[in-house]
Amino acid sequence: MSTTKFGRRKLLAGALGTGALGTVAGLAPVSRIFAASPVERRTALLYFNGGWDVIIGPDARNRDYMGTLDLGASLLPAQYRDPITATIGGTEVLWGAAMAPLLGHTDVLTLFRGVNMNTVSHPTGRAYVNTFIPPAGVVARGDSLGTRLASGVPADDFIMPNVAIGVPSFNLSYGSAVTGVGVAQSTQVRDLLRPLGAELPDDVLTLLRRAQDATGSCVHERVTGGSPEGGIRASRDRVRRLFEQGLEAEFDLSSQADVRARYGIQNANNGREPAVVAAITHKLLKTGLASTVTAQLQSGMDTHATNWATDQAQRLEQGNLALAALLNDLREDDPNLECTTVVAYSEFARTPRINGNSGRDHWFASSILVFGGGLRRGVVGATVEETLGLRGVDFETGLPADDGIVMLPEHVGATLAAAAGLDHSPFRVEPLRAWIGA
DSSP, rough: OOOOOOOTTTHHHHHHHHHOOOOOOTTOOGOOOOOSSSSSEEEEEEEEEEEGGGTTTTTTOOOOOSSOOOOOOSSSSSSGSSOEEEETTEEEEEEEGGGGGGGGEEEEEEEEEEEOOOOOOOHHHHHHHHHHHOOOOTOOSSSOHHHHHHHHGGGGGOSSSSEESSSSSOSEEEEEEEEEEEEEEEEHHHTSSSSSTSOOHHHHHHHHHHHHHHHOEEEEEEETTOHHHHHHHHHHHHHHHHHTGOOOOOOOOGGOOHHHHHHSSSSOOOOOSSHHHHHHHHHHHHHTTTTTEEEEEEOEEEEEEEIIIIIHHHHHHHHHHHHHHHHHHHHHHHOOSSSEEEEEESSSSEOOOOOOOOOOEEEEEEEEEEEEEEEEEOEEEOOOOTTOOBOOEEEOOOBBBSEEOOOOOHHHHHOOOOOOOOOOOGGSSOOOOGOOOO
C-alpha cells in the first residue's frame, strides 16, 4: 500500500476555525490511508485511572512470600492468584497474572519500577502524570507530555498532531499547531471528521456553502503580511475535499468486524471501553491524522474495599488486553518499535497491605511501562521486597543501589524527551542516558 498519509494539520484547523464543509485536494482515497511503514515518530500515552495495584501487576511477589506484605491472594479469583514470569531485556521478573496479555511484547519493553509518585492524592497524581513534572498542588505545571513529544514531529504532516482522549492537555511552550485536540471519549473522534451539514438538503447546503465563500476578512488590505482571507479560503477548500474522501467511515468501528474481533470489542459505541480506546488510538496514529495520542485507557482502578478483589485484577487485565492488541497492530509496520513509543502508567500504586475493608489504599511506589521509545530494553529500579518501599537506583545499570537515586516520573519524562531529540531541561533532572538506545 502507499505510504501517502492524510496530512496537514491546517486541514482540521480550517474546519474548526471556519466551520468549513468538505476536504483536501490531491489526497489519496480512503483505501490508501494506511501507510506501509511509519514515516515519523508516533506516540501513545495510555493512562490507567485510579491507581493500579503493582503487586498484582508489574511489580509482583511470589504467592508464598512470607514478609510483611499482604498479597491478598486468597481474596482474588483463582486465575489471578499465582504470579507469572516475564523476561525483559534478559532480566526475569515476577508479574501478576493480569499482565499476561503483554508477555508477547516484553522484547520491546523498558520497565521502570519503584517510581516515587510523591503523592497519594488523585488530583495531584493525575496532574503529575499528565506532564511528568511535579505539579503545583493539584495544578499541572508545564506542557503535557503528549504536547512535548508531538512538538518533535513536523506538525504540518498531520491534521491533528496531538490528540487527548479523556484527559486534559496543556501547551505553554509550543506553537498552537501542537495544542491537543481534546475529546471526552474515543468515539467522539469521529465527530471531528463528520462534515458539517451533511444531513442538510442539497439546496440548503448549497446556500450555506455560498455564504461561507462570500465571507471576507475584516483585516484592512494595507496591513503588511497579507490578509488571512486567502488562507481561510484555501483551508476551507482543502477541508471540503478531505471530507469528500469519507475519512469519517474509517473511525466507525461498528462496521468493521475485523477490528472488533482483533481488539475484542464488546460495544463499538462505548467510547470508554478500553478495546475501543485502543482501536481508535491505532487509527489516529496509523492514518497519520495524529503523531501523539494521550488517552485514558482504563478506569475504575481505585479499589479501597471489596471491589479490589472483584475489579482490580480484572480491569488491569482488560486494559492490558487492549494495550496488547494496540501493540500488535503498531508492530505490523514497526516490528521493533523503532519509530514508536507506547507508555502505560497510573497516578500511583496501592498499599502493600490489605486494609480493614478488604481493599488497598493509595501508595507511592509505582511502575511505568515504556514500549519502544528509543530506549534500551530491560528493567530499571525495584522496590523493597518486604515492604514495597522505595529504593535508590544506579541509573547506569538499572539495579538497586544503597547510594543510588530514587526514581521520579520526571526521570522517565526527561529520558523520553532526550530519546526523541527534544530538550529535557524542563524536567530539571538528567535523563537516564545509559538507557537511551534500543
